[in-house]
Amino acid sequence: MARAPQDFDTLRHSASHLMAQALLELYPGTKLAIGPCIEDAFYYDVEPTQPITGDDLVTIEQKMLEIASRELPIERVELPRDDALAMVAQIEQPYKTEIINDLPDEAVISFYRQGDFIDLCRGPHIANTSAIKYVKLLSIAGAYWRGDARNKMLTRIYGTAWFTQQELDDHLNKLEEAKRRDHRKLGRELGIFMLSPEVGGGLPLWLPNGAVLRETLESFLKKEQLRRGYNPVVTPHIGKLELWKTSGHWGHYGNSMFNPIAVDDEQYMLKPMNCPFHIQIYKSETRSYRDLPYRLAEFGTVYRYEQSGELNGLTRVRGFTQDDSHIFVAPEQLFEEFKSVVELILHVFNTLGLQDYTARVSLRDPASDKYVGSDEIWDTSQAAIIRAVDEMGMQYTVAEGEAAFYGPKLDFMVRDCIGRQWQLGTVQVDYNLPERFDLEYIGSDGAPHRPVMIHRAPFGSMERLIGILLEHYAGAFPLWLAPVQAVILPIADRHVGYAREIQAKMLEVDLRVKVDDRNEKTGYKVREAETKKIPYMIVVGDRDVEAGSASVRKRSVGDQGAMPVDEMIAMFKNEITAPKY
């Protein structure tokens, strides 16, 4: 039976209430904060009377099922504000008092009751607790009351609920699959990267296969950028603190930068971004309107002092390489240039096999004062972004309050092949830095004008991208990306010479190929190449030496039979230039 997404939301919201009820029965005195449904799951934030541990989850889950089996009807009760406050005071739920006090005057205040449990809630809910049968509590975490780090840390219990056992099993299998694809696990197994406490948190070391992968991705994008009129530049890893003061980042993000380094009488910063350097290059000559758009691109490694608890594999690190570019345009060029940047980003995603993406337009929150720049500038640039995505017919969502302090942005979220969303590429419009660094170009009228900057990074960062690609492909990269594209397996020692000949031919045409000449049986080598996710295994023995052929085995498919070596090489080259997903 097909169900609407809101049916699942309702079920999970009710499951969250059921969990709260179970908690109160098991641990009377527990204070309830909020308990919403989220994608595929639900949680409840509570202040427990004693610490809740992972072992307690089973107990709570069993209690939930026991209460559900009482087949309690779930009823909605609406109360005037004063009665509502009296009610939550009587059941001693101070967080609910706070929530009611924050509700607007005209709000309808409703409660939902099941048995002797009652909770403040807008609803809707399912009709009876008995519908909650397939539920699993997943984890425990800390969460601040109202998401504010200055508030008390509550205990958040996550769970998931479904209508059938099959759905629940499928979901739990998906979580297992995600664990199996974890890029931190695959990164080590496949020799992509490592993290070492000796080096420091969030500072990955790239292993040989990872370095090859990075180079492959870099040269792909560099080539695309050259075609589109980008100018490559290289800038240093440190620069004077003054630059970040001028840019405004020191004031906004100073606490998440590495401490300044004293050099002679100056303060230097490990660069947290490349913008000020590219700006200096722009300023090094008088620019004309004929030079614009002026596009500077760099794979720039930046360092940010991310909070220790936030570091995670390759997806959140303290040193990372952005595929950064700053484009200086005349205001009237902004719209067209923005569109061509979006076009490049989409081309990149398609080539990488990440076809399932959505865009998010991040606008400023008009009520906040954290933004710089005039209202007119914001209105113009926000309108330009929306017009561009509209004209390109893209699906997008609008997120108010998600803009950077200096301008609105367009972010791309990709969905990997098991449905998880990740943020990758970004395009940002910036009227602020040109102002702060007093940038100009000479217009056709002979007078100076102020350019607009576009910051953009299709990959976002090499680290994040590779983390996501590892999980998306579960380590089994398409041929053009695979760090080792093929391994040649000589059957016996006397075939090693022939294997080396084939390898030389393949290296000649830029195929990344190795020879496995270890003293092991072919079956063993095949098994190892499969686990290392190498796309092709080339077995050579007496028959092949005789015929000038090679026996090709395709990863996870199997033996493709023997073919002449030249034909095999042509097949590989063809697959690389015409990738299929």
Added chain:
RNA sequence: GCCCUCGUAGCUCAGGGGUAGAGCGCGUCUUUGGUAAAGACGAGGUCAUGGGUCCGAAUCCCAUCGAGGGCUCCA
């Protein structure tokens, strides 16, 4: 930074107040084998670090460091 959990061999993990275990990997030897694991032998650990309790601590307690799951943050 905050809450919870966890640190045993290179990796994955078992064990547990009385002299450290397995599989994989690694080394040596035998084996030259046609598509997912040949066989034998061997080396490897102050059980994260520091303190405490105890006749005795890898094991119990505390602290520190590190990792994981979240929260806050994310230019």
